[in-house]
Amino acid sequence: MDLLRFVLMRLGKGVIVLFAIAVLNFFLVRAAPGDPAQVMAGEAGAGDEVFLDQLRQQFGLDRPLYEQLWAYLSNYATLDLGFSYRQQQPVLDLILERLPATLLLTGAAFFISLVLGVVLGALAARRVGRWSDSAITTLALVFYATPLFWIALMSQIVFSLKLGWLPNVGFETVGGGYTGIDRALDIIQHLIMPALTLGLFFTAIYARMMRASMLEVAGADFVKTAYAKGLSPAVITRRHIARNAILPVVTLAGLQAGQLVGGAILTETVFAWPGIGRLMFEALAQRDYSVLLGVFFISSAMVVIFNLVTDIIYRIVDPRIGASA
Amino acid sequence: MIMRTYFVAGVAALAFALSSAAQAQVQGGSVSVVVTPEPPMLMQALNQNGPTNMIAGNIYESLLRFNERLEPQPSLAQSWEVSEDGTVYTFKLQENVTWHDGKPFSADDVVFSLDVFLREVHPRWRPIVNNQVKSIEKVDNNTVRLTLKQPFGPLLLAMETASAPIVPKHIYEGTAYASNPMNNTPIGTGPFKFKEWNRGSYVHLVKNEDYWMDGRPYLDEIYWRFIPDAAARAVAYETGEVDVLSGGAVDIFDVPRLSQLENSCVTSKGWEMFAPHAWITINHRNGILGNQQFRQGLMHAIDREFGRDVVWNGFGQLPTGPISSKTRFYDAEVVTYDYDPEKARELIKASGYTGEPLEFLALPYGETWTRWAETIRQNFADVGVNLQIVTTDVPGWTQRTSEWNFDMTFNFLYQLGDPAIGVARSYISSNIIKGSPFANVGGYSNEKADQLFAEAAIVPKEEERQALYTQVQKLLAEDLPVLWLLEMDYPTIHRCNVKNLVTTAIGINDGFRDAWKE
Numbered sequence: 001m002d003l004l005r006f007v008l009m010r011l012g013k014g015v016i017v018l019f020a021i022a023v024l025n026f027f028l029v030r031a032a033p034g035d036p037a038q039v040m041a042g043e044a045g046a047g048d049e050v051f052l053d054q055l056r057q058q059f060g061l062d063r064p065l066y067e068q069l070w071a072y073l074s075n076y077a078t079l080d081l082g083f084s085y086r087q088q089q090p091v092l093d094l095i096l097e098r099l100p101a102t103l104l105l106t107g108a109a110f111f112i113s114l115v116l117g118v119v120l121g122a123l124a125a126r127r128v129g130r131w132s133d134s135a136i137t138t139l140a141l142v143f144y145a146t147p148l149f150w151i152a153l154m155s156q157i158v159f160s161l162k163l164g165w166l167p168n169v170g171f172e173t174v175g176g177g178y179t180g181i182d183r184a185l186d187i188i189q190h191l192i193m194p195a196l197t198l199g200l201f202f203t204a205i206y207a208r209m210m211r212a213s214m215l216e217v218a219g220a221d222f223v224k225t226a227y228a229k230g231l232s233p234a235v236i237t238r239r240h241i242a243r244n245a246i247l248p249v250v251t252l253a254g255l256q257a258g259q260l261v262g263g264a265i266l267t268e269t270v271f272a273w274p275g276i277g278r279l280m281f282e283a284l285a286q287r288d289y290s291v292l293l294g295v296f297f298i299s300s301a302m303v304v305i306f307n308l309v310t311d312i313i314y315r316i317v318d319p320r321i322g323a324s325a
Numbered sequence: 326m327i328m329r330t331y332f333v334a335g336v337a338a339l340a341f342a343l344s345s346a347a348q349a350q351v352q353g354g355s356v357s358v359v360v361t362p363e364p365p366m367l368m369q370a371l372n373q374n375g376p377t378n379m380i381a382g383n384i385y386e387s388l389l390r391f392n393e394r395l396e397p398q399p400s401l402a403q404s405w406e407v408s409e410d411g412t413v414y415t416f417k418l419q420e421n422v423t424w425h426d427g428k429p430f431s432a433d434d435v436v437f438s439l440d441v442f443l444r445e446v447h448p449r450w451r452p453i454v455n456n457q458v459k460s461i462e463k464v465d466n467n468t469v470r471l472t473l474k475q476p477f478g479p480l481l482l483a484m485e486t487a488s489a490p491i492v493p494k495h496i497y498e499g500t501a502y503a504s505n506p507m508n509n510t511p512i513g514t515g516p517f518k519f520k521e522w523n524r525g526s527y528v529h530l531v532k533n534e535d536y537w538m539d540g541r542p543y544l545d546e547i548y549w550r551f552i553p554d555a556a557a558r559a560v561a562y563e564t565g566e567v568d569v570l571s572g573g574a575v576d577i578f579d580v581p582r583l584s585q586l587e588n589s590c591v592t593s594k595g596w597e598m599f600a601p602h603a604w605i606t607i608n609h610r611n612g613i614l615g616n617q618q619f620r621q622g623l624m625h626a627i628d629r630e631f632g633r634d635v636v637w638n639g640f641g642q643l644p645t646g647p648i649s650s651k652t653r654f655y656d657a658e659v660v661t662y663d664y665d666p667e668k669a670r671e672l673i674k675a676s677g678y679t680g681e682p683l684e685f686l687a688l689p690y691g692e693t694w695t696r697w698a699e700t701i702r703q704n705f706a707d708v709g710v711n712l713q714i715v716t717t718d719v720p721g722w723t724q725r726t727s728e729w730n731f732d733m734t735f736n737f738l739y740q741l742g743d744p745a746i747g748v749a750r751s752y753i754s755s756n757i758i759k760g761s762p763f764a765n766v767g768g769y770s771n772e773k774a775d776q777l778f779a780e781a782a783i784v785p786k787e788e789e790r791q792a793l794y795t796q797v798q799k800l801l802a803e804d805l806p807v808l809w810l811l812e813m814d815y816p817t818i819h820r821c822n823v824k825n826l827v828t829t830a831i832g833i834n835d836g837f838r839d840a841w842k843e
Contacts, residue, residue, distance in 0.1 A: 032721075033724045034719075034720025038727060038760075039723060040372070040374075042722075042727075042761075043373075044448060045373060050448075051448040058503050087524075088506075094524070097524055153554075153560075160560060161560055168564055169561050170552075174526065175357075175548055269554050270557055271557070272552040272553060272554070274523070278553060282363070286720070287720045
């Protein structure tokens, strides 16, 4: 019952936050110089007043700002994300079309980084000061500090161009005509490089956080007690240290999970991955307001939802939180 | 009325067929082309974005095509006649043409497109049809007559596919054009049909089995790939993932490396219709920039050869004036400005410039433009001109340029085959309007130039037009409304076994009709 009240309260707050974000976004995108009509006139290499007026009228930009805001908010209230006149498609369709590719990429990267990060971090903490610890810490630092796009390009040059092992761009072989299991394998081949590139960055963060947190917990009194009562080091690490040390990692993972739907602009761009990050970035460059607002809204909704999920997971991982809150 | 046939198309088509018969064309095959960026839509009459034209130019057709010398060739019109006084154009259409949905094509579609659809939506056709055309009528099912108010030299050139694509009347008549759901599945008469658009990845076109021209197209399908990163595009070509890199798809410094790969060919042809002309736009309203001596000084200060050879890797030619040497009515006999810092300093000093900072709005079109802006700042610094580079993104640039909010900026404009269409617009005072970066945004105004451009567009004889354009080129070269920098090349890189790819003045924009793969 307590949990239900907690969830309902948080959902109510979430709706208010989303409303505020939606209004803020509306003004934010319009604060950027230029509008979609100007961009299209620029791209056409020609344009007169009539052309601009036609476009603005079509986009609804000729109406007063408060009317535009009202139309936008009332659409959103019915979960209608609007229509992209530039691309002649409903915004929701454009987003849903990109969602599988994005979830596959960010989900795979999330999984890789969480598993690898926690395992490597725990390993480094247990062997603190030894060469394997130094190796893990150094690698983590390298992957954390190297720009993503550089790793992405270098891996393309090495694994696609020089070695010829993996395709360098795209979601699947264009014109390959694969179905079923063949198609799945083809997509996995295309997924390996982008998912690893993106995943390694987060692996580095998790590993470092897990290591630091493990070392901190290892010095706590209850760990000494555990040793004193004669438990084996493996059991202590697993049941006492790791379980307590993982809380900050869960916090961070919750933050990352909230951004899964937002996509990964850099990775998607360099690997020509047809995801939401690219959709958003291109919409920004084209001032395609309705698409931009749609992606912003979905992304912020996801952040709100995952924050809530993280809080619930906290209560499961650490029963003390539920009791005191 | 006495009619004179200027051109009998059948003869040219025959000659073309003979010349290309020497090679044995192979039927079938698939070609992958990189085009960048991804276009917003493929309905060419509603959107004239570069990538839209590249893809849709193979789906839609216009009455005419143009060879590399910008001479008209038959397309949907199999022949045409122009009256003695240059005011009546009669187009005889191809027979047995069908739309991609199977419906027959006829003169009704042409009249609807030119007189109704394009008049309402097309920013380039609208001024022509409103100012020059008296009437467009169907003579019979296969003949269309276009009557002008007065002779208009570039009329045939305006029949190019991006400028006047023919759209299906049975789909668009009586609908709201811009929101017609059929815009997502374009129906044309061209050699390729729209199959699928996987957004963010590719557009798939397949062979039109019922194409009116026997034996064409040769290829079975074309994939237009969208790869947002320039370096990744280069790698995709190197690994063999794609066969063709359209002009501008890779950074210019990558072109020499990629063209040296095995089975890799490069050509700068196929851009004659556009002939992109790059220059520095000058805002004549802003203080010293209105001073002719100062502008002449700036022109002498710029090392244009260095820009071409180093920044643009040797691609392109140095222009002498407003008209590109790649197009018609060019005249080289004008005042020229060599790189001469000494002379530049004198002229700038004489102009009364006191060292006030000038703002240069960078063009956000990639690395090469940024580097070019930096070399020009260096050139100007050498002669004591204080240039500050301001950066922005594309919409920001478009807004500031089209609202005259800059001192200087780069721009490059297509010449579109004829000075009356592609050149005059940047210099005539009637085009000093806000709203488009391709108007006369610098505010240059010269009555004599206005008069010459106006007259040259409507005098009936080619020689008379040449004489007038020669005069205007001399005048502008002296006055420097803008600082011309480069006649740009957009090299197309392709596998050598993709044959006959670039055969027209718009290159791969309509080249796939005749292309084949060995």
